[in-house]
Amino acid sequence: MKECMGLQAYLTDAMDVSEKGRFEAHLADCSDCRAAVEEDRAMSAALSGIPKVNAPAGFTAAVMREVSARRRSRLAWSAYGVAVVLVAALAGMILGGNVGAVAGDAAVLIQSLSDFGASLYTAVHNISAVLFGALPLGPGTPLAAGAVFFILCFVFYKTVFEFSAGRR
Amino acid sequence: MDVTEELQVIDAVLKGDADRYEALVNRYQKPIINFIFRMVGNYEDAAELAQDVFIKSYVSLAGFNRQYRFSTWLFRIATNRTIDFLRKRKVAVVSMEGDYEDYTPQYKSDGSSPLDTLEDNRVKALLGDAIQQLPAEYREVIVLYHVNEASYEEIAEITGLPLGTVKNRIFRARKMLKKILEGEI
Numbered sequence: 262m263k264e265c266m267g268l269q270a271y272l273t274d275a276m277d278v279s280e281k282g283r284f285e286a287h288l289a290d291c292s293d294c295r296a297a298v299e300e301d302r303a304m305s306a307a308l309s310g311i312p313k314v315n316a317p318a319g320f321t322a323a324v325m326r327e328v329s330a331r332r333r334s335r336l337a338w339s340a341y342g343v344a345v346v347l348v349a350a351l352a353g354m355i356l357g358g359n360v361g362a363v364a365g366d367a368a369v370l371i372q373s374l375s376d377f378g379a380s381l382y383t384a385v386h387n388i389s390a391v392l393f394g395a396l397p398l399g400p401g402t403p404l405a406a407g408a409v410f411f412i413l414c415f416v417f418y419k420t421v422f423e424f425s426a427g428r429r
Numbered sequence: 430m431d432v433t434e435e436l437q438v439i440d441a442v443l444k445g446d447a448d449r450y451e452a453l454v455n456r457y458q459k460p461i462i463n464f465i466f467r468m469v470g471n472y473e474d475a476a477e478l479a480q481d482v483f484i485k486s487y488v489s490l491a492g493f494n495r496q497y498r499f500s501t502w503l504f505r506i507a508t509n510r511t512i513d514f515l516r517k518r519k520v521a522v523v524s525m526e527g528d529y530e531d532y533t534p535q536y537k538s539d540g541s542s543p544l545d546t547l548e549d550n551r552v553k554a555l556l557g558d559a560i561q562q563l564p565a566e567y568r569e570v571i572v573l574y575h576v577n578e579a580s581y582e583e584i585a586e587i588t589g590l591p592l593g594t595v596k597n598r599i600f601r602a603r604k605m606l607k608k609i610l611e612g613e614i
């Protein structure tokens with residue numbers, strides 16, 4: 262029967278009031294549709310009755326430990342971002358550039374560096390976790406890495422300076 | 430915690446008060462774990478994946494779109510993470526000649542329809558097993574609708590599917606489950 266086609270729309274609340282009324286009138290006449298509606302409702306009820314599980318003990322604590330670790334690494338990388346900007350500004354002044362004109366971009370640069378650093382931390386953490394099982398990446402690691410990078414920046418700046426001054 | 434309070438918590442976390450994130454973890458851990466558990470069928474995997482979901486949500490919280498509810502955002506991360514996990518597991522299972530493909534529920538037919546005894550706890554457990562046999566795209570919507578009690582509209586937002594497709598899949602999934610329970614598949 263043509264009316265039987267409405268079964269799915271009826272069972273998924275896809276009918277307006279008048280369509281619903283018409284289908285319910287059809288249900289009174291059609292035992293196939295009546296049986297189908299009953300079966301679907303029984304299945305829905307059974308699905309809603311599936312037992313729920315609880316989160317394991319210490320779940321929230323484990324998540325929050327990881328959250329703190331991420332946050333610390335982010336802060337450390339932000340500090341490192343500030344350091345890079347300072348080095349750049351210093352280098353700019355020594356080379357006689359217009360530092361004031363670009364100072365407005367410093368905040369953006371720090372933000373980008375801390376974003377980049379946090380991603381880098383995640384990548385390093387994941388790779389090392391795979392390689393060594395559980396490499397102890399404490400809160401000091403990004404700081405140490407930052408210090409090393411700071412020194413590399415200085416060496417890089419010195420090299421550029423030497424080169425530009427023609428004393429190669 | 431209502432929607433306004435949730436947004437306040439999110440603002441505080443974004444301003445650097447990471448400890449406030451705990452309220453969101455406490456509120457949503459159970460629904461997220463139950464969703465993932467019914468998707469992957471293994472409690473240990475579910476707990477681990479749920480932890481990933483909450484970390485990922487924290488790390489990318491700046492990208493949270495306020496026009497949606499936080500739960501929608503969280504479930505979107507959970508579905509992506511779970512589907513990704515299932516895809517990798519499927520590759521692993523196939524390569525180990527696993528028995529997922531041949532798996533049939535231990536339903537012993539006594540001539541009556543399984544629907545006649547659906548109140549029975551044993552059948553509820555069988556239903557949990559039967560859900561595991563649904564294709565992932567059907568399992569996802571049926572679990573969101575019946576286990577997590579999400580509305581059709583929320584499911585459409587979480588999955589990015591048109592509303593009609595969501596309704597169609599949920600309806601078809603219930604029919605498939607009935608067939609699985611009857612041992613016809």
Ligand SMILES: [Zn+2]
Binds near residue numbers: 265287294295
């Ligand atoms: Zn009919």
